[in-house]
Amino acid sequence: MIRxxxxxxxxxxxxxxxxxxxxxxxxxIHGTVTQIERYASGVTILRICVEQGCKFAYKPxxxxxxxxxxxxxxxxxxxxxCLHEGCIELHVRRVADGLFSDRTVRGIERGDVLxxxxxxGDFGLHSDTVSKCAVFLCTGTGFAPVRAIVEEAFxxxxxxxxxxxxxxxxxxxxxxxxxxxxxxxxxxxFQFIPVLSRVGTDADAPRRTRxxxxxxxxxxxxxxxxxxxxGAPAMVATAREALSSQRGLREEAFFADPFGATAPACAxxxxxxxxxxxxxxxxxxxxxxxxxxxGALRCRGVAIPSVCGGRGACGTCLVEIDAASRARLPPxxxxxxxLLECLPEATDCSRLAxxxxxxxxxxxxxxxxx
Amino acid sequence: xSTLALTDLERVGxxxxxxTMLSVRDKTxxxxxxxAAQCRPGMVEEDAVEMAKGILKGAGMRRGWHxxxxxxxxxxxKTFGAPSDPGIVLGDDDIFLIDIGPVWEKWEGDGGDTFVxxxxxxxxxxxxxxxxxxxxxxxxxxxxxxxxxxxYEFAERRAxxxxxxxxxxxxxxxxSDFPHAAVYEGPLAEVPFHPAPLLWVLEIHIRxxxxxxxxxxxxxLLGDEFFELEI
Numbered sequence: 312m313i314r315x316x317x318x319x320x321x322x323x324x325x326x327x328x329x330x331x332x333x334x335x336x337x338x339x340i341h342g343t344v345t346q347i348e349r350y351a352s353g354v355t356i357l358r359i360c361v362e363q364g365c366k367f368a369y370k371p372x373x374x375x376x377x378x379x380x381x382x383x384x385x386x387x388x389x390x391x392x393c394l395h396e397g398c399i400e401l402h403v404r405r406v407a408d409g410l411f412s413d414r415t416v417r418g419i420e421r422g423d424v425l426x427x428x429x430x431x432g433d434f435g436l437h438s439d440t441v442s443k444c445a446v447f448l449c450t451g452t453g454f455a456p457v458r459a460i461v462e463e464a465f466x467x468x469x470x471x472x473x474x475x476x477x478x479x480x481x482x483x484x485x486x487x488x489x490x491x492x493x494x495x496x497x498x499x500x501f502q503f504i505p506v507l508s509r510v511g512t513d514a515d516a517p518r519r520t521r522x523x524x525x526x527x528x529x530x531x532x533x534x535x536x537x538x539x540x541x542g543a544p545a546m547v548a549t550a551r552e553a554l555s556s557q558r559g560l561r562e563e564a565f566f567a568d569p570f571g572a573t574a575p576a577c578a579x580x581x582x583x584x585x586x587x588x589x590x591x592x593x594x595x596x597x598x599x600x601x602x603x604x605x606g607a608l609r610c611r612g613v614a615i616p617s618v619c620g621g622r623g624a625c626g627t628c629l630v631e632i633d634a635a636s637r638a639r640l641p642p643x644x645x646x647x648x649x650l651l652e653c654l655p656e657a658t659d660c661s662r663l664a665x666x667x668x669x670x671x672x673x674x675x676x677x678x679x680x681x
Numbered sequence: 682x683s684t685l686a687l688t689d690l691e692r693v694g695x696x697x698x699x700x701t702m703l704s705v706r707d708k709t710x711x712x713x714x715x716x717a718a719q720c721r722p723g724m725v726e727e728d729a730v731e732m733a734k735g736i737l738k739g740a741g742m743r744r745g746w747h748x749x750x751x752x753x754x755x756x757x758x759k760t761f762g763a764p765s766d767p768g769i770v771l772g773d774d775d776i777f778l779i780d781i782g783p784v785w786e787k788w789e790g791d792g793g794d795t796f797v798x799x800x801x802x803x804x805x806x807x808x809x810x811x812x813x814x815x816x817x818x819x820x821x822x823x824x825x826x827x828x829x830x831x832x833y834e835f836a837e838r839r840a841x842x843x844x845x846x847x848x849x850x851x852x853x854x855x856x857s858d859f860p861h862a863a864v865y866e867g868p869l870a871e872v873p874f875h876p877a878p879l880l881w882v883l884e885i886h887i888r889x890x891x892x893x894x895x896x897x898x899x900x901x902l903l904g905d906e907f908f909e910l911e912i
Contacts, residue, residue, distance in 0.1 A: 508867055618860045620762060624745040625784070627860065646734070653743045 339378070339426045340365045344419060345398060350486040352479070353405035354452060355416050356390075359425055360398045367394070371459035372435030372568070375427040377401070379411040388541070388568070389430065390455035392462035402455040402486075434541065434568035436460045436467075442537040442564055444472040446530070448522050448550055451484060453542025456568055458487070460539060461494070461501070470500055474529075478506040478522035478546065504529070523550040533560035541568040548614040567612060587674035598669050604630070605664035615680055621665035623647055626654045628664040633677040640667060640676070656681070690865040690872065691880050696787040696858035699879055705783075706901055709790030712740055713779050716751065717796045720777055726753040726769045733781070742783035742790070746860055750780040750793075755893040757795070760850045760886070774799030776808060778897040784859045791856050791882045793899035804894060807887065810843050811896035815885045822876070822883070822902055829853065829872030829881075836885060845887035848895070853883050856901065878903050 342365070346358035361367045369375075371392040376384035390400040403416050434456055445464070449457045454477055464473060479485050482505070491503045506525045520528075523546065530536065533554050540547045547567045554560035586597040589604070591613055598607035605621050605628045619625035623646055632640065637660065643651065647666045651657045667673070716733040729751040737743060747761075756765040757778050771777055780793040795808040818836045821827050827835065833852050840847035853869025855861040857880065869881050881902045888895035901907075 508871075618746050618862050619748060622748040624748045624782075625860070626744050649738065649743055 339428055340367045340375075341424055341426050342399065344421055344423045344425065347419060347421060350483070352481075352483040352486050354484075354486045355403045355405070355419075356486075357401045357403060357416070357419070357425075358395075358398045359401065360396075361394065362424075367399075369393075369430035370435050371463040372456045373430035373432045374434075374456070374568075375399075375401075375429035376431065377411065377425055377427045379415060384428065385411040386431075388434075388452075388456035388459070390458050392459045392466060400455075402452040404452045432568065434460075434539075434566060436463045437537060437566060438467065438469075440537050440564060441535075442471075443535040444474070445469075445537045445539065446526060446533075447473065447475040448478075448526065448538060448540040448542070448546070449476070450478040450522060450542030450546050453540075453546075453568075454485075454487065456541050457539060458490070465494070465498060465501075473498075473501045474504060475501070476504045476506050476522050476525055478508065478525075478542070480508050482507060521549075522546055523553045526550065527553055527557060530558055533558040533564070536560065537564045537566065539566045544609040544612065548609060548612050551612065552614050587669050587671065587676070589669070589673065589675075590677040592679050598673075600669055600671065602669055603665050604667040604669055604673070607669045608664065613680065615664055617665060619665075623650065623663055623666050626650050626657075626663065629654065629657060629661050629681065630664045631658065631660045631679045631681065632662055633679070634660065636676045636678065639672060690855070690867075691877055692864045693880070694858040694863070698788075698858075701788050702856070702858075702879055702901075703907070705785045705788045705790040706792070708740055708742065708785055709781060709783055709792040710900070712737055712742065712781060712783065713792055713794050715740075716779050716781075717777075717794065720751065720771060720796070720798075722771050722773045722775065722798050724753075724771050726751060726756060726765055726771070727767065729753070729771070729777075733779070737781065737783050740783075740785075742785050744784040745782050746784055746789050746791075746862070747782040751777065752780075753777045757895045757897070758888050758893055760848055771798060774801040774804070776801070776804040776894050776896065778895075780897060780899065787858050789856050789859050789861060791899060791901075793884070793897045795896035795898060803889070803892075807845065807889065807894065807896040810840075810845060811885050811887050811898040814839055814843070814887065815883060815898040815900065816908070818883060818885065819902060823904060826875045828874055829869040829876050832883070833870035840885075840887050843887075844890065845895075846890050848886040848888060851884045851886040851897070851899075853881055853902075855880060856882050876902055 341362040342359035344357055345360045348356040369389055374386050374388040376386050379385050387401040390402050447457045447461060475491060477485050485505055488505060494501050495503050504525060506520060506522050508521060538554060538560060540550050551565055586599060589596050589598045591608060596608060596611040599610060603621055605615055605617055608615055616627045618627050643662060647663055651661055715736050719732050720729055730749055733749050733751050752759060752765055753769045753771045754775050756769050757776055759765060775798045778793060778795040782791045795811055797804050797808050814836060817839060818832050821835050822832055837847045849870060855865045857864060869876060879901060882899055883902050884899045886895060886897045
């Protein structure tokens with residue numbers, strides 16, 4: 312683009328940029344916990360009243376970074392389209408031994424004060440697209456920003472058809488399904504498709520499969536559809552790839568907010584100190600530090616396969632490191648080297664993405680994913 | 682609203698070949714017993730894992746669709762994927778399990794077994810019951826044509842009757858030409874139909890209700906003719 316010669320007035324729109332909303336998004340906002348709802352699925356819903364004197368506003372779909380007791384920030388999407396009676400709402404999925412999601416939230420009580428910064432992110436409703444309908448895909452607490460966006464669509468009087476596919480393991484994982492069912496009764500243009508991965512026999516019960524498979528099954532084409540996806544990075548990446556390659560989804564019609572279980576994925580969006588710039592197939596990504604290259608890039612929506620869960624056993628997360636970048640990386644361990652030696656598709660430039668740790672020294676790394 | 686065809690869960694890839702799957706199964710079982718034979722009291726678990734990897738590499742199975750697990754003593758209670766407590770040394774009267782998922786060329790193997798080092802009667806019974814329960818559940822699969830769900834309901838009930846707790850996080854899965862995950866990653870315990878032979882593995886992981894040990898047995902769902910040497 313920098314080679315483009317401008318010969319007349321030009322209006323630029325920066326896509327997917329951050330959208331600061333408050334005057335100083337790095338300043339801490341404080342709020343008091345007023346309501347705690349715990350669900351069987353391990354999700355806790357917190358309603359937090361913004362402290363008087365703090366100015367806080369956001370757009371539906373954005374997230375905040377909540378300060379944990381270790382001083383680090385954990386990211387949570389705001390789950391309502393706007394402040395309700397001065398309160399924000401967060402959906403926190405318990406992660407075993409997670410400092411905030413488990414140890415902090417388990418002991419949290421009404422009256423406790425939490426601090427956060429933000430809002431951040433550009434995930435949100437797009438009313439100005441040419442698409443005729445919208446499909447929302449989410450898993451687990453990926454429902455939180457989707458709920459905010461759908462509520463915003465309702466409040467704007469959207470008439471285009473909307474379908475929400477919410478995936479979970481069991482019905483308990485769809486912790487606010489009653490709310491969503493109520494939308495189907497009050498909005499004729501909205502339908503809800505629960506997608507449960509536990510397989511069952513009842514054909515009338517919720518769909519038993521994975522989110523992207525259910526959507527592929529229901530739609531012959533995505534040429535006229537906007538897709539909003541939020542949840543597990545693997546779901547987001549798989550849906551994007553499958554809907555693009557098999558159903559003609561346009562790149563500009565896919566809006567996503569993949570997230571991981573811990574803060575770094577989100578911290579990358581807001582704090583350049585915590586990220587390494589890594590170029591994959593020519594596209595630069597801000598990868599969170601202190602994660603494996605596999606996990607970091609998946610957090611950014613890069614589809615890299617892995618069968619063994621990043622344990623250096625299966626060899627499916629093979630990436631090709633550019634020759635100029637190879638010296639930046641420490642040499643492979645004996646285990647990695649031996650596995651690479653037995654992979655017929657591996658070259659001298661191959662590495663396992665799960666065995667490379669992203670740190671400051673990896674910034675500038677360039678690689679390709681076959 | 683229609684559902685996806687459940688038969689999709691039993692798809693195989695283009696490289697699938699029954700004879701080769703059985704051959705890889707044989708290699709897998711042989712590797713398990715070779716690894717077990719090298720485990721000695723006094724050995725640290727981490728060294729046993731390295732030893733196991735060496736044996737698998739020597740058998741042409743350096744690649745695995747999951748990691749190599751050799752777990753000693755209290756680590757035998759750990760579920761699949763959970764990191765072991767470090768530095769556990771195999772005792773004289775102890776129990777250990779092996780769980781490997783090697784890939785030989787384009788085909789997956791998967792198997793597990795449990796062994797004891799001494800005379801502890803309860804540990805011996807635990808290891809024996811894991812294998813016996815595997816075959817008991819397999820018999821229900823063979824004779825009663827139970828679904829995957831019903832198999833594990835039966836397994837859980839029987840494990841309780843035997844005085845153990847069944848770990849349902851390890852509840853069977855597909856196996857195929859590599860990778861089966863491209864077809865179906867979910868557990869056998871959630872499958873609402875009678876699973877076909879050669880396409881699934883049955884896993885039985887039982888734990889002592891109070892003490893810190895357990896036992897594991899895993900193999901393919903196959904007819905009796907494939908188990909003559911095992912039973």
